[in-house]
Amino acid sequence: MLVVGVGQGTRILEYLLDLPKAYRAEMTLGVATDTGDAFGSVVLECEAGSIGVEDVQAVAGEFLGPISQVPPMTSALKHKGKPLYRLARQGKSVERKARPVTIYDLKVVGFEPDGQHPRAILDISCSKGTYIRTLIQDIGQELGCGAHMSFLIRQAVGCFRLTDALSLHEFERGVTSGGGPGQVLIGAAEALQFLPAYVLRPGEVERVTHGIPPDGQALERRWPGRGVEWGYPDFGANKEGEIVRLLDEDFRLVATGRERQSFGNAQGGQRGLVTLEKVFPPLEED
Numbered sequence: 354m355l356v357v358g359v360g361q362g363t364r365i366l367e368y369l370l371d372l373p374k375a376y377r378a379e380m381t382l383g384v385a386t387d388t389g390d391a392f393g394s395v396v397l398e399c400e401a402g403s404i405g406v407e408d409v410q411a412v413a414g415e416f417l418g419p420i421s422q423v424p425p426m427t428s429a430l431k432h433k434g435k436p437l438y439r440l441a442r443q444g445k446s447v448e449r450k451a452r453p454v455t456i457y458d459l460k461v462v463g464f465e466p467d468g469q470h471p472r473a474i475l476d477i478s479c480s481k482g483t484y485i486r487t488l489i490q491d492i493g494q495e496l497g498c499g500a501h502m503s504f505l506i507r508q509a510v511g512c513f514r515l516t517d518a519l520s521l522h523e524f525e526r527g528v529t530s531g532g533g534p535g536q537v538l539i540g541a542a543e544a545l546q547f548l549p550a551y552v553l554r555p556g557e558v559e560r561v562t563h564g565i566p567p568d569g570q571a572l573e574r575r576w577p578g579r580g581v582e583w584g585y586p587d588f589g590a591n592k593e594g595e596i597v598r599l600l601d602e603d604f605r606l607v608a609t610g611r612e613r614q615s616f617g618n619a620q621g622g623q624r625g626l627v628t629l630e631k632v633f634p635p636l637e638e639d
Contacts, residue, residue, distance in 0.1 A: 354507040354515045364631055365541050368548070368596060368609070372511030373457060376477045378502055380409075380489045383470040385499030388427045388441075389486030393501070401471055401498040406464035409473045412495045413459045421451040422487050455480040456488070472503065512547050541633065542598060542606040550598035551610075551627065558601045561608050566629050567599065597627060608632045 358366045383401030386393030424430050426441040430449070440447060456479050463474030477485060486502040493500025508515045519527065519537060527537035542550075557567045595612040610627040 354510065354513070354518050356510050356513055359538060361633055362538070362541055362544065364633070365545055365609070368545060369511065371481055372513075372547070374479055374481065374483065374507060375509035376475075376479070376485050377462075377504075377506050377508055378475045378477060378485050378489060379504035380473045380475060380492065380500050381470055381503040382409075382473070382493060382496065382500045383498045384501055385490065385493060386501045389425050389484075389490050389501055390427075390505075391501060391503045393427075397499040399498050400469045401496075402466065402469045404471055404496060404498060405466075406461060406473065408496060409464065409492070410461045412492055413461060413475065415495065416456050416488065416492065417459055419453060419455050422454050422484055422491075423451050424449050425484055425487055427486075428484065452482060454483040456483070476508075513544075540605065542600055542604055545598055545606070545609070548596055548598050548609075550600050550604075552600050552602065552604070553607060555602065558607055561599055561629065562632055562634055564629060564632060566610070566627060596630070599627070599629075605635075606633050 356366070356369055358364070381391075382404055383399050384395055385397035387396050388394075424437070426446055426449075427438045429436050429438060431437070432440060432447050432449075437447070437449070456477065458476070458478040460476045461473050462476050465472045475489075477483075477488070479485075479488075485505055489500050489502045506515070524537055530536075551567070553561060553567060561567055593612060597610055597612060598606055599608040599610055601607050608629050609631045610629050613626045613628050
């Protein structure tokens, strides 16, 4: 599963980079490979039939939370300007520094004894930069038998789910069936639904599209999934530098901005200041 931006949608991709990822992976115990997956050469093989699901669950639980990972040589990270996987293809190995990542959730959802090499199905939720093959290698090492990743599928990127994704064939069919791209593409405002939003009052949209920051009093803060009620919002959760959406009354994305500060007003409420970051002019209609 891959999140792709089209047209103006490419401008919001940077906001999606830090979203957590969710994977389903198969771990084969008792066989370790030089690449960490089923395509590499076997570097260790041993009998692991005595390991049960309880053992895997216990060790997997030790990897929850912040951990450090050494990126695999088969990754796209660069060493002196060259991707590691190219060096690996040349039979070279270089020192890599461990990097911090976070495992938010790790569940064993299936287990098949399968003789000497049991297989476990894992559901993993993790931060960006996590290498699942490395995680599985580390679990196998902790179990004392070695392991490799024999299957992997990405199930989600933030709020984007595999169940809502389209294959290239499905996308092409949706576009050519008469509905056009708008029938199959997600709008920018919806794609950024994980960000809090301000709904602009009438008259503010044109100002913002011309690069003029909105008046703090003209903003209504709206969290994802909540209804809109005009009035002064509660700014207690605001964070300096937080990315927010600016929406028109139809909840279309007008701009993105950053929280800068909040201050009191005569009514005893709070007004916020937002600096503009990216403005999205309205698309011309035929």
